Amino acid sequence: MEWFSDPGAWMGRLVFTRGIALVYLIAFTAALRQGPALIGTQGLTPVPRFLGHADWRRAPSLFHLHWSDRFFAGCCWTGVVLSLAALVGLADQLPVAGWMALWLVLWALYLSIVNVGQIWYGFGWETLLLEAGFLTVFLGPAHVAPPTLGMWLLRWLLFRLEFGAGLIKMRGDRCWRDLTCLAYHHETQPMPNPLSWWFHRLSPRLHRVETLANHVTQLVVVFGLLLPQPVAGVAAAVMVVTQGYLLISGNFAWLNALTLVLGLSVLDGRWLAAVLPVERPEQLSSPTWYTAAGIALAVVVAVLSVGPVRNLLSPAQRMNTSFDPLRLVNSYGAFGSVTRVRRELVVEATEALGPDAVWREYEFRGKPGDVHRRPPQWAPYHLRLDWLMWFVALSPAYGRAWLTTFLGKLLAADPATLRLLRSAPSGSDRPAAVRVLLYRYRFTTRAERRETGAWWHRTYERQLVAPLTAADLPGVSGGR
Structure with a gap:
């Protein structure tokens, strides 16, 4: 033997x-x-x-x-x-x-x-x-x-x-x-x-x-x-x-x-x-x-x-696929395609709706948001919400099952959901409304970095989710 x-x-x-x-x-x-x-x-x-x-x-x-x-x-x-x-x-x-x-x-x-x-x-x-x-x-x-x-x-x-x-x-x-x-x-x-x-x-x-x-x-x-x-x-x-x-x-x-x-x-x-x-x-x-x-x-x-x-x-090779429910022997692969342009979802809240509404951003723990914030190191820890937000920016279909519920949790100031984030503009208080904007992000040039201190430059593209209030989502549970 x-x-x-x-x-x-x-x-x-x-x-x-x-x-x-x-x-x-x-x-x-x-x-x-x-x-x-x-x-x-x-x-x-x-x-x-x-x-x-x-x-x-x-x-x-x-x-x-x-x-x-x-x-x-x-x-x-x-x-x-x-x-x-x-x-x-x-x-x-x-x-x-x-x-x-x-x-x-x-x-x-x-x-x-x-x-x-x-x-x-x-x-x-x-x-x-x-x-x-x-x-x-x-x-x-x-x-x-x-x-x-x-x-x-x-x-x-x-x-x-x-x-x-x-x-x-x-x-x-x-x-x-x-x-x-x-x-x-x-x-x-x-x-x-x-x-x-x-x-x-x-x-x-x-x-x-x-x-x-x-x-x-x-x-x-x-x-x-x-x-x-x-x-x-x-x-x-x-x-x-x-x-x-x-x-x-x-x-x-x-x-x-x-x-x-x-x-x-x-x-x-x-x-x-x-x-x-x-x-x-x-x-x-x-x-x-x-x-x-x-x-x-x-x-x-x-x-x-x-x-x-x-x-x-197979020429139709699939990435990251399990062939048995116990996941004992699997296929792997990553980045079969590479995106040329970075888009990010920016989630905002306001304390009062109206023409003079002031919208402020939720900050996520890992994904880009504030252009002056240096990208942090989190791996080998896994920030699942941040990763899924990246996918939703590629295609809203990735958020079909949960994004609206997530916004409802923010409207309810749900403590468990807020703990997934770095900061909330209203703290532990409920905002009046939330919305989701789509921005194009790119790294600053060396000259821009020296001049502004920013790591990112971003350009507004469109509104992905119009302002929502608690009245728009009566079926969403959670809150204080």
Whole structure:
């Protein structure tokens, strides 16, 4: 059975399991803080309403058995505690069965949230966390020899993630093929970060270099992951560097952080040992039943990979698609098309309607608003409302199920909804009316930045939602 164990991957497994524990911690914390306002019983898209037309087979979730806001919070707190235990190393002290149970509970809890999270949880990094989290169940604690098949399944996940992202770009927007996409991307990405202005101001030649490096990594270097060490480690190191670059140039929740951690799991253990002062146990056991479970997992993943592989090879490739309700093996990809112009929704309120009404803006935590406010860093935390506002600016259809309800919550000064925001013009008081305007945003030039101190320049385009009062939305609940 020695072939099924890979002691040399011990350090890579350690780094990966601690990294995914941190991502779980962030994910459950975000669900705890944002869940009540987004999907709670009185949320923008309430889970009870969703459960009324979604059966167990379509969306397996513990919440089919019972739903209440308190039960949801309990599940989130359980996830926080268990992920903290894994992060500080307590999970590594457990017997193999205890390890499996801890990680299986984490996966089941987060799957339950994602499967009832509706549009707020429709992002590729949700399924990435679930797929990686399920594989973690079978990696074993520190005193168990890392399973060869389990570590190779991490490589297979990283390969599909990177290669799928590369293919969707080459099949999608022409600017990826003529190497000009990154002349727009840093400015028009969903949520720029503090350095995005500087990246946008790189020369056109450097933007082409950025794009070409992305293609080489995702379409060429990625095949090194399927080769033995040290080639696989070199390929993974390239991906770690590129993911680090993406981390410092944008806010993509935990997508880049988790991809980076996957890359670290593939590095040669000797390289990691040279920089991490952690002693490996002298004796590494490997129970026969656990090895058998790992083999069974590999068979299941192989069978479930048929759909994602067909999708990869298809000219009609789909991004971020799950092929089974448990989200065990998925397809990935991002930015098959890149927007050239940035538009933003600006939500305003007034304390009195009339010809002399004074309208003031709501400030969101992450998305652009005040042109003098530097884009903040939020990743790997995920601001779901801010992201969806970006999508609504692209197409109002993205807000069909919730935008009017959101405006009603603002009219009612609903405390849970206001906590999703950075500030409200009326504070905790109810405004007389709210409206939504559409602006075109662009980064300022270097000269404009020096002269005005602004990071953005914006131009009014049109009114997206005319002024609404509480009388216009009598069916919207919430408030003080």
